[in-house]
Amino acid sequence: MLKLKINGKEHSVDVSHDTPLLWVIRETFGLTGTKFGCGMAQCGACTVHLDGEAIRSCVTPVSRAASKEVTTIEGLPPDVGEPLRQAWIAVDVPQCGYCQSGQIMAAAELLRETPRPTDEDIDEAMSGNICRCGTYHRVRKAIHLAADLKVKGGQR
Amino acid sequence: MSEILNLSRRGFLRAGIAAGSGLILGVHLSRFGSSIALAEEKGRTFVPNAFIRIGSDDVVTVIVNHSEMGQGPYTTIPMLVADELDADWSKVRFEPAPVDPAYNHSVYGLQMTGGSTSTWSEWDRVRKAGAVARAMLVTDAANTWGVEPATCRTENGFVIHDASNRRLSYGQLVDKAAELKPPQNVTVKDPKSFKIIGKATKRLDTPEKIDGTGIFGIDVKLPGMLTALVARSPVFGGKVKSFNADKAKAIPGVRDVVQIDRGVAVVADGFWPAKKGREALEVVWDDGPLADLDSKTQGKKYAELAEKPGAVARNDGNAAEALAKGEKKIEAVYDLPYLAHATMEPMNCVAEVRADGCDVWVGTQFQTGDFQATVQETGLKPDQVKLHTTLLGGGFGRRAVIDSHFVREAVQISKIVKAPIKVIWTREDDMRGGYYRPRAYHTVSAALDAKGDPIAWKQRIVCQSFIAGTPFESVIIKNGVDATAVEGSNDIPYKIPNLYVDWQQAPQGVPTLWLRSVGHTHSAFVVETMLDELAHAAGRDPVEYRKSLLDKSSRQLRVLNAVTEKAAWGSPLPDGRGRGVAVHESFGSYIAHVVEASVSPEGRVKVHRVVSAVDCGPVVNPDTVKAQIEGGIVFGLTAALYGEITFEQGRVKQGNFHDYPMLRMNEMPVVEVHLVESKDRMGGVGEPGVPPVAPALANAIFAVTGKRIRNLPIRREELKKA
DSSP: OEEEEETTEEEEEOOOTTSBHHHIIIIISOOTTSOOSOSSSSSOTTEEEETTEEEETTSSBGGGGTTSEEEOGGGOOHHHHHHHHHHHHHHTOOSSOTTHHHHHHHHHHHHHHOSSOOHHHHHHHHTTOOOTTOOHHHHHHHHHHHHHHHHHHHHO | OTTTTOGGGHHHHHHTOOOOSOOOSSOOHHHHHHHHHHHHTTSOEEEEETTEEEETTSOEEEEEOSOOSSSOHHHHHHHHHHHHHTOOGGGEEEEEOOSOGGGSOTTTSSSOOOTTOHHHHHHHHHHHHHHHHHHHHHHHHHHHHTSOGGGOEEETTEEEEGGGTEEEEGGGGHHHHTTSOOOSOOOOOOGGGOSSTTSOOOOTTHHHHHSSOOOBGGGOOOTTOEEEEEEEOSSTTOEEEEEEOHHHHTSTTEEEEEEETTEEEEEESSHHHHHHHHHHOEEEEEOGGGTTOOHHHHHHHHHHHTTSOOEEEEEESOHHHHHHHOSEEEEEEEEEOBBOOOOSSOOEEEEEEETTEEEEEEOOSOHHHHHHHHHHHHOOOGGGEEEEEOBOSOOTTTTOOTTOHHHHHHHHHHHHHTSOEEEEOOHHHHHTSOOBBOOEEEEEEEEEOTTSOEEEEEEEEEEOOSSTTSTTHHHHEETTEEHHHHTTTTTOOSOOSEEEEEEEEOOOOSOBOOOTTTTHHHHHHHHHHHHHHHHHHTTOOHHHHHHHHSOTTOHHHHHHHHHHHHTTTTSOOOTTEEEEEEEEEETTEEEEEEEEEEEOTTOOEEEEEEEEEEEOSSOSOHHHHHHHHHHHHHHHHHHHHTOOBOEETTEEOOOSTTTSOOOOGGGOOEEEEEEOOOOSOOOOOSSTTSTTHHHHHHHHHHHHHOOOOOBSSOOHHHHSOO
């Protein structure tokens, strides 16, 4: 049995320890917002936060997450999640939408560490997330907007 | 969406409760009851036709018969309905259509999404559906008030009688409206009266795509569901000779190993045990006739085929004679590889086959085909089969498969193991699973007269046909020419008096399919880079040259004028940067791109800026149109810079995004899309942004390096400074 904390709730799970965290999140906990794209940390669709750090859950054995905080798109805290979601809607970022959970989770980490990212910061933080529909320049625009919203929100 | 997939109500769905009140036009309730029945519980509803349901809570639900794969029909089609209905947009919702002939494509006659047709093919039908519903609500209100319908008007979800200052919301009218007969003749709005159509409108499906609640095929969960991975032949056309499942079955969590038509399925409690089980599975394959397939050898074969005349796709004047007479002759050979769609969501399907019925959940572009395949595989009656369309994590044609293979696999496994089954393809399964854009080999000979104008063009295309031998053959293959192979070449818009295009069908074997913009993906590259070569040979500016060869009233000229103005064609650029242009019509829309690019001494291409001008006729949602062109540009750049599926010893070499790369954020150019106002015929926008990208980039690279790109993807070693 492994102890896991997902989106603030503690769980014990009985799975093979080499199972990638992605499949425990999706299949054991039914949180399907985190997506399977490549299985080898190439596309970023499976991005979640492990103790606040963006990781690729498709190559992270569940045992590595034991006793740590896992945050998925469903549990993204409002202080980070809300500005991002508002910006994503304002810019109409998603097309098919499949990669967007991963994009938002990567962007959340970026904004937490760099509240006012430059285009170069965005390139650096977001180049691990593939979008086959090609929404990159809207993702970029939305991250800048979310940064604005977050700053304004903080001043209120 | 979430309602249809709320699987705790499966028993309810299965019972096939008929909808209560409501009028249905041309739809059999027993079949499409699954979607409308659920909402019936909440209150009374008015269902004037297959596309609209209005609840007593004023919510207007538009049933959308085109699959959502990023291109926005879940917003665009509701916009068409809502405008005619004078609905309150904040109360408009969408719902995917079930499978029913009422939802067949208005042109194709099948329930299918493809060919960049979703908006224009519904333009008349769903607006009329909205107008019918509006007329019935007006009649209902007028009857209630005892006034003439003509004295009533509608606005924002209300019927209003100004003279008596009375109003009723649509929700208040649902009971009696349901008892009225739909009018036979209704008039749709004059475009001047549009309130929603033509305005940038936020997509209705964004919220569920940014909080993890949107349900794609891979996300469907059923009680007792098992996950299957299928071991498929590593060589296309190969067959299972024998297999030993002992080691696979020894993996904890593996429940069963079963043989199906396309391979051997390992069925397990979840993805991970299924994957480990498949790795442990021992299969002996009979590789079949493609065991030695090799891309280099295949290229030679294509070159040989290009020596022989093909089926004639266009023949104006006498190209052979004119070629001999020309002042200058230019010849070029092009080789463009197989391409994988590489949708972000790998192929998958959920099927539950029971003795008394079958449900399939799938992100599909081809409901009719997949439904019929399910009926055929299960031996059930059509009314025992239900197919539920989920969100599609990308389509690009890959989810419109003529043979329904990814549905058949899931249905076959579920039928054998008697449990709900989700088949998941790994990225490698998907990348190596075929159904590629065909490899295309072109030869072009052209001749110029003394002034530099083209007088002859002879083009031969060698590629496979994915239409031959399918039910689509009689529609798409005419006089031996597969339209999907020659489109974009046989309709060259430039004034060339002697023009000949033919097609040589390459040997079948590798499964191929339509990929976003289909034949235009290769034709536009060949035609638009060759045009640049001719302009260069004539010593003329590539834009001026094109303009001189286009009809004065052509829409190509319109977008070319717009793009050169917006991109400031001819103005100075930073050192080391070049500009290239291309213009191309596909799927009824006209697009011109100007690309600015530079090439490093190591041969690395950087795309700095893409400016685009679009004439797609009347625009429904301008922001969606722009988004589709933006996405098309990225799709086209990915293909030009990276896309290539190759074979060695019968096996596909590429497997995942490390060796089949995609354009990424750090490579994303500045993109500017300009919509040209147009009252001409409406075209599509999902695909047409793609074709002019690669040629505009190749022409920019020529402008800056003097090197011509004739093979894709663009290879760094060929651009490296010696």
